[in-house]
Amino acid sequence: MTLTGTKSRVTSLALAAALATTSAVAIAPTTALAVPQGGYADLVDQVSPSVVFIEVTAKASPANFEGQMPKGIPEELRKRFEDMMPEGGQGGDRARQGLGSGFIISEDGLIVTNAHVVDGAETVTVKLSDDRSFEAEVLGTDRLTDLAVIKVDAGEALPAVKFGSSETMRVGDEVMAVGNPFGLGGTVTSGIISAKSRNINSGPYDDFIQTDAAINRGNSGGPLFNNDGEVIGVNTAIFSPGGGSVGIGFAVPSDLVQDVVADLSDDGEITRGWLGVQIKPMSDEIADVLGYDTPRGAVVEMVQPDSPAQSAGLEKGDIILSFNGIEIGDLRDLTRAVADTDPDANADVVIWRKGEEVTKSVTVGTLDQQDA
Structure with a gap:
C-alpha cells in the first residue's frame, strides 16, 4: 500500500429490533431506533x-x-x-x-x-x-x-437531501436504501447497520458501513438514509457469490463523502498528499517484544527514492507510531492521518527505531494522480 492523503478533512471512515417481552415487562425501542410510526411511507415520500x-x-x-x-x-x-x-x-x-x-x-x-x-x-x-x-x-x-x-441543469430548483453524520450511527440502527436495482427505479429497501469501519481490501480509504438492507446491481451510487431522511452512506459494494443480494452490502460513510464531494465540486479534482512509503502491519511477535498487548503502528517496508519520507530520514524497518499527532493503531489510521494533512504542510512523525522513539519532521508531498 502506498500512503496518500486528501486536502479535504477526511475524518477517521430496517428490520426492527426485536422487543424483549415477558408477561410482566415490555421493553420498547427508543424513538431514534424505532421504525417510523406507520412504516416508511412518509420517509419515502420525503426523500424519493x-x-x-x-x-x-x-x-x-x-x-x-x-x-x-x-x-x-x-x-x-x-x-x-x-x-x-x-x-x-x-x-x-x-x-x-x-x-x-x-x-x-x-x-x-x-x-x-x-x-x-x-x-x-x-x-x-x-x-x-x-x-x-x-x-x-x-x-x-x-x-x-x-x-x-x-x-444537471433543470432550469429550476431541484429537491435536495441533506447529509447526516455517519459517525453517530450505531450498529443496529435502522437504515433505508433507495435506488435503481436492475433498472427498477424507485425501489426502497430497509435494514440495519450490521457493522462499521469495514475493510474489504478495495483501497486505502476502506471504512465502509455494512448493512443488510437489500442492494443489488443498479443500486451503485444510491443513498443510504437514516430515519431522519439524512444520507449517512453511499451504496457502493456487495458481497455476492451469485451476483444478487445476500444481505451484505457496503456504503461509503457520509462523513468521508462530504469531504470528497466538497473537493470535487470545487475544481473537479482531489489533491492528495504523498508520504512515499510502503507499509505492513506489525506482527504479533514484534508487539510482544515491544510490550504491546496488541499490534499497533505501521511498519515501513520500503521508502521510495526522492520521496518526502526519504527526505525526512525514514528507513525500512521503522515503526510509525503517530503522524501529525494522530496515534496509529493500524494501517488505515496512518492513511487517514496523512489524508488530514495538506500537501506541502510539515508534520511530525514519531517512529520506533532500534529500541527508542524518534521524532522526524516531514514535508508532505503531492501525489501524482496517475500513481493514485
Missing part, C-alpha cells in the same frame, strides 16, 4: 424526489472493462455490481450501457454517485422521480473512494 436514476453510454471492449476491476479484491465482492458490464459478444469496441443511482445534494443540480458508474462515460442521462430526464456533466471523480459528482 431527490433520488435519481442514471443511464450511461460508453464505448469499451469486455476485456478492457474487466481490466478496470480493483486489484486484489475478493471475487465475491462485486465492487462494481457489474452495473457497467457490456452485453454479450467478444472483443472489439462496442457501445455499452450501464445503470446506476445517485442523489441530489443541491437545488442547482449537483448529484453524487459512484465513480465506477460514470467511469469512461460518453453520455450520462439522469432521470428524476417524476420521469423527467436531463443530460449530466461529470464534474469530477475519485476512484480511490469510488465517488463522483455530476451536474
Whole structure:
C-alpha cells in the first residue's frame, strides 16, 4: 500500500429490533431506533424526489472493462455490481450501457454517485422521480473512494437531501436504501447497520458501513438514509457469490463523502498528499517484544527514492507510531492521518527505531494522480 492523503478533512471512515417481552415487562425501542410510526411511507415520500436514476453510454471492449476491476479484491465482492458490464459478444469496441443511482445534494443540480458508474462515460442521462430526464456533466471523480459528482441543469430548483453524520450511527440502527436495482427505479429497501469501519481490501480509504438492507446491481451510487431522511452512506459494494443480494452490502460513510464531494465540486479534482512509503502491519511477535498487548503502528517496508519520507530520514524497518499527532493503531489510521494533512504542510512523525522513539519532521508531498 502506498500512503496518500486528501486536502479535504477526511475524518477517521430496517428490520426492527426485536422487543424483549415477558408477561410482566415490555421493553420498547427508543424513538431514534424505532421504525417510523406507520412504516416508511412518509420517509419515502420525503426523500424519493431527490433520488435519481442514471443511464450511461460508453464505448469499451469486455476485456478492457474487466481490466478496470480493483486489484486484489475478493471475487465475491462485486465492487462494481457489474452495473457497467457490456452485453454479450467478444472483443472489439462496442457501445455499452450501464445503470446506476445517485442523489441530489443541491437545488442547482449537483448529484453524487459512484465513480465506477460514470467511469469512461460518453453520455450520462439522469432521470428524476417524476420521469423527467436531463443530460449530466461529470464534474469530477475519485476512484480511490469510488465517488463522483455530476451536474444537471433543470432550469429550476431541484429537491435536495441533506447529509447526516455517519459517525453517530450505531450498529443496529435502522437504515433505508433507495435506488435503481436492475433498472427498477424507485425501489426502497430497509435494514440495519450490521457493522462499521469495514475493510474489504478495495483501497486505502476502506471504512465502509455494512448493512443488510437489500442492494443489488443498479443500486451503485444510491443513498443510504437514516430515519431522519439524512444520507449517512453511499451504496457502493456487495458481497455476492451469485451476483444478487445476500444481505451484505457496503456504503461509503457520509462523513468521508462530504469531504470528497466538497473537493470535487470545487475544481473537479482531489489533491492528495504523498508520504512515499510502503507499509505492513506489525506482527504479533514484534508487539510482544515491544510490550504491546496488541499490534499497533505501521511498519515501513520500503521508502521510495526522492520521496518526502526519504527526505525526512525514514528507513525500512521503522515503526510509525503517530503522524501529525494522530496515534496509529493500524494501517488505515496512518492513511487517514496523512489524508488530514495538506500537501506541502510539515508534520511530525514519531517512529520506533532500534529500541527508542524518534521524532522526524516531514514535508508532505503531492501525489501524482496517475500513481493514485
